[in-house]
Amino acid sequence: MNEIKTKRESISDKLYYPLRIAILLSVLFLFIPALNPARISGVMNRNMSLFTSGISYSSLIDGFGRAFRKGWVMESSFQLLYGSSMVLCLGIIANALSGCASLGNIKMKKLSNLITVISCVAQMLGLVGIYIAYSQIAQTEKPKKIEPLFPDGFWFVAVVAIVTLVLSLAQIILLSKSQKEEKFEMQTKFKLFLMYMPFIALVAVFSYLPLWGWRYAFFNYKVGDSLSMDNFVGFKWFTELFNNPATVRDIVNVLKNTLAMSGLGILTSWIPMAFAIFLSEIKSIRFRRFVQTFTTVPNFISWVLVYAIAFCIFSTDGFLSSILVNTGVWEQGQNLLMGNEHTWLKMWAWGMWKGVGWSAIIYIAAISGIDQQLYEAATVDGAGRFQKMWHITVPGLIPTFCVLLLMSVANILSNGMDQYLVFKNATNADTIRVLDLYVYELGIGKGSIPLTTVVSMLKSIISVTLLFLANGVSKLIRGESIV
Amino acid sequence: MAKTAQEKADLKAERIYERTHKKRYRTRPGDVVFNVLNYLVFTLFTIACIFPFYYLFINTISDNDLVIKGLINFVPKGIHLDNYKSLLNVSDLSNAFIVSIARTFLGTALMVAASGFVGYLVTKQEMWGRKFWYRFLIITMYFNAGLIPWFLNMQMLGLTNTFWAYIVPGIVAPYNIILVKTYIESIPAELEESAEMDGATYMTVFRKIIWPLSKPILATIAIFGAVGHWNSFTDSLILMQSAPNLYTLQHRLYIYLNQASNLSALMESGGQVSESVIKSALSGKVIKYTISMVTVIPILVVYPFMQRYFEKGIMLGAVKG
Numbered sequence: 115m116n117e118i119k120t121k122r123e124s125i126s127d128k129l130y131y132p133l134r135i136a137i138l139l140s141v142l143f144l145f146i147p148a149l150n151p152a153r154i155s156g157v158m159n160r161n162m163s164l165f166t167s168g169i170s171y172s173s174l175i176d177g178f179g180r181a182f183r184k185g186w187v188m189e190s191s192f193q194l195l196y197g198s199s200m201v202l203c204l205g206i207i208a209n210a211l212s213g214c215a216s217l218g219n220i221k222m223k224k225l226s227n228l229i230t231v232i233s234c235v236a237q238m239l240g241l242v243g244i245y246i247a248y249s250q251i252a253q254t255e256k257p258k259k260i261e262p263l264f265p266d267g268f269w270f271v272a273v274v275a276i277v278t279l280v281l282s283l284a285q286i287i288l289l290s291k292s293q294k295e296e297k298f299e300m301q302t303k304f305k306l307f308l309m310y311m312p313f314i315a316l317v318a319v320f321s322y323l324p325l326w327g328w329r330y331a332f333f334n335y336k337v338g339d340s341l342s343m344d345n346f347v348g349f350k351w352f353t354e355l356f357n358n359p360a361t362v363r364d365i366v367n368v369l370k371n372t373l374a375m376s377g378l379g380i381l382t383s384w385i386p387m388a389f390a391i392f393l394s395e396i397k398s399i400r401f402r403r404f405v406q407t408f409t410t411v412p413n414f415i416s417w418v419l420v421y422a423i424a425f426c427i428f429s430t431d432g433f434l435s436s437i438l439v440n441t442g443v444w445e446q447g448q449n450l451l452m453g454n455e456h457t458w459l460k461m462w463a464w465g466m467w468k469g470v471g472w473s474a475i476i477y478i479a480a481i482s483g484i485d486q487q488l489y490e491a492a493t494v495d496g497a498g499r500f501q502k503m504w505h506i507t508v509p510g511l512i513p514t515f516c517v518l519l520l521m522s523v524a525n526i527l528s529n530g531m532d533q534y535l536v537f538k539n540a541t542n543a544d545t546i547r548v549l550d551l552y553v554y555e556l557g558i559g560k561g562s563i564p565l566t567t568v569v570s571m572l573k574s575i576i577s578v579t580l581l582f583l584a585n586g587v588s589k590l591i592r593g594e595s596i597v
Numbered sequence: 598m599a600k601t602a603q604e605k606a607d608l609k610a611e612r613i614y615e616r617t618h619k620k621r622y623r624t625r626p627g628d629v630v631f632n633v634l635n636y637l638v639f640t641l642f643t644i645a646c647i648f649p650f651y652y653l654f655i656n657t658i659s660d661n662d663l664v665i666k667g668l669i670n671f672v673p674k675g676i677h678l679d680n681y682k683s684l685l686n687v688s689d690l691s692n693a694f695i696v697s698i699a700r701t702f703l704g705t706a707l708m709v710a711a712s713g714f715v716g717y718l719v720t721k722q723e724m725w726g727r728k729f730w731y732r733f734l735i736i737t738m739y740f741n742a743g744l745i746p747w748f749l750n751m752q753m754l755g756l757t758n759t760f761w762a763y764i765v766p767g768i769v770a771p772y773n774i775i776l777v778k779t780y781i782e783s784i785p786a787e788l789e790e791s792a793e794m795d796g797a798t799y800m801t802v803f804r805k806i807i808w809p810l811s812k813p814i815l816a817t818i819a820i821f822g823a824v825g826h827w828n829s830f831t832d833s834l835i836l837m838q839s840a841p842n843l844y845t846l847q848h849r850l851y852i853y854l855n856q857a858s859n860l861s862a863l864m865e866s867g868g869q870v871s872e873s874v875i876k877s878a879l880s881g882k883v884i885k886y887t888i889s890m891v892t893v894i895p896i897l898v899v900y901p902f903m904q905r906y907f908e909k910g911i912m913l914g915a916v917k918g
Binding site: 145146147148161162163166302303304305306307309310313314316317319320321322323324325326327328330392393395396399401403404405407408409410411412414415416417418419421422423425426427431433435436437439440447467471475482499531532535536550553554557558563566567569570571573574577578581 | 640642665667714725726737744749765824828830838848903
């Protein structure tokens with residue numbers, strides 16, 4: 115009887131989509147500082163979101179202590195602002211919850227509509243409160259000190275709240291009288307989805323929202339500015355990357371370092387495999403476990419600690435210097451960490467020291483997976499030790515090797531910045547600066563946001579392309595994908 | 598005494614090894630050379646891996662005068678613990694220690710709980726849009742917006758210079774979720790089904806069945822997560838630019854290592870150094886060594902426990918899906 119949906123119900127179902135989108139938008143507004151409707155003064159922190167304004171009074175009045183004392187503004191208008199922001203926040207949160215509830219059965223939908231209507235009204239009240247607070251502040255004697263400012267976000271939030279209100283009122287009219295549904299219920303698929311949703315939200319906020327930051331690549335942005343059409347520059351920074359001689363020189367140098375060090379890593383990526391093969395040739399299990407245990411330790415310490423280790427061994431008063439000075443080989447200690455020679459090799463060596471034992475584990479595991487009968491058969495056929503290594507062990511490890519090799523090719527531009535940052539000093543800066551470090555220095559250190567955003571963008575796109583290529587190659591050769 | 602599974606496996610491997618290698622071989626001269634070289638190279642490399650830690654350690658517990666003269670190279674002399682005691686007085690260091698401990702415990706606990714729960718949820722075929730949402734999660738492993746957009750995003754969210762910047766972004770860890778999912782899929786479905794027949798909700802099934810059964814994999818990701826948190830350094834460097842009280846221990850260590858290596862620099866940087874420390878002539882070198890040692894000790898302490906798990910972890914990681 116209930117299987118066939120009435121026209122009414124299908125309209126109601128469709129109307130829920132814009133309603134949920136509106137609610138989602140309002141939740142987004144909660145966290146975006148640029149759209150904070152409670153930022154009614156230029157003195158307030160630019161990075162404060164509506165959520166922060168609604169929960170923390172102290173951050174709201176931050177910077178107004180003097181204004182209160184001098185009587186430029188009344189503290190009561192700020193208390194009103196705080197209360198209104200809090201009501202607004204609660205309204206939006208209630209809306210979000212009711213949006214979730216609207217996935218349930220008719221009884222749940224009814225409850226959800228009721229909550230939405232109430233919370234929309236609450237949001238309106240909050241907005242009115244903010245407006246009153248604004249008009250109180252706008253009458254200050256010292257507009258220069260207080261900088262009254264009508265927030266752009268006000269209208270966004272207001273429009274969304276009104277749309278939500280109208281839609282949910284429509285839903286109340288559309289929803290048929292419940293057929294005495296006894297319980298609040300929801301379909302399993304939606305229940306599961308709602309349990310999953312908070313985590314989707316986290317991923318969206320921390321992994322997808324940064325993509326929104328790519329817009330900085332098209333603006334003439336300096337730290338502290340805001341983005342507007344005035345400083346829109348189109349592809350200026352992209353062309354700058356190829357036209358400005360100083361930048362081009364930097365980029366070429368940086369790419370040279372990046373590719374050289376990644377290249378060294380790729381060229382020597384067979385070493386962990388060799389490590390595993392030769393280790394498995396050692397008869398004593400105890401010795402093998404001993405080696406395995408201790409060569410894996412460096413993998414678990416941070417690059418800062420690796421640098422600390424390097425420091426205690428190779429610095430002016432470190433181990434090597436004190437040995438060589440005490441035996442009279444050197445006249446005085448030398449700091450081997452300084453200097454510009456062989457930087458690429460040194461960095462490669464530290465990478466090996468840290469990683470080779472760890473990387474070998476996967477090969478050791480793979481060796482134990484090779485069919486022992488192959489070895490026995492080879493022994494019977496008179497194969498020697500090296501023949502067995504070369505003709506049985508190595509081919510058994512090649513598939514693993516290929517996957518790892520392709521992955522490292524795909525990651526050729528991302529060698530991370532930790533290692534190079536800690537080992538960098540005045541003398542080796544030119545030969546150690548890899549792409550990631552360059553972006554860090556230029557973007558975070560010198561505040562050149564647009565240019566580094568361009569570099570980040572290009573790097574991301576190239577890396578993904580390389581990954582797909584590597585995946586394609588893997589599919590072609592081995593018939594298996596690596597991602 | 599009962600033998601552990603590991604020992605049994607070792608014994609078996611040894612027997613197989615003997616069958617395949619020992620019997621047929623008359624030891625030829627070439628083999629002897631090979632063996633000697635093999636043992637030698639591995640011994641040397643192993644020493645290269647552990648000696649620095651030992652060197653660091655003996656220099657922090659030996660007589661400071663000898664250390665400064667560079668006379669402590671292999672054997673500790675004049676053992677004392679004053680260096681460690683005096684570190685307690687450096688307030689920004691103990692602060693950093695607390696921050697690192699807090700983020701390691703809290704961050705790991707939340708990450709493990711979330712990975713377990715999400716790993717369970719994504720095995721549920723009946724979820725609305727399961728495939729899409731699962732991919733939505735996994736894609737982020739291979740693609741990111743880049744350092745600067747990430748930083749601007751954190752700034753926009755108001756997380757810079759707050760402790761939560763260490764915790765919240767790391768809660769959802771796609772790779773760990775894959776590991777847990779793969780593991781849960783290997784648990785017999787009958788267990789869940791029977792519980793569901795008895796009317797257990799998803800939450801109950803997760804708490805009473807899935808969580809206890811997937812403890813091995815949860816322990817694995819907990820260990821990797823904890824090591825990651827303890828070692829992380831760039832997030833402190835980039836996100837805490839104006840909150841020095843939230844620097845992690847690694848970040849502090851980095852700062853000290855780069856400092857003009859003397860006591861006065863330490864005092865200028867805000868650490869309060871007591872009279873007794875100055876008297877004991879704690880040189881910059883010893884401070885650096887001691888701080889390094891304090892930073893590395895937690896790793897070395899948990900390492901034996903970790904070892905049991907990481908082989909499992911790396912093998913599971915090879916099976917993706």
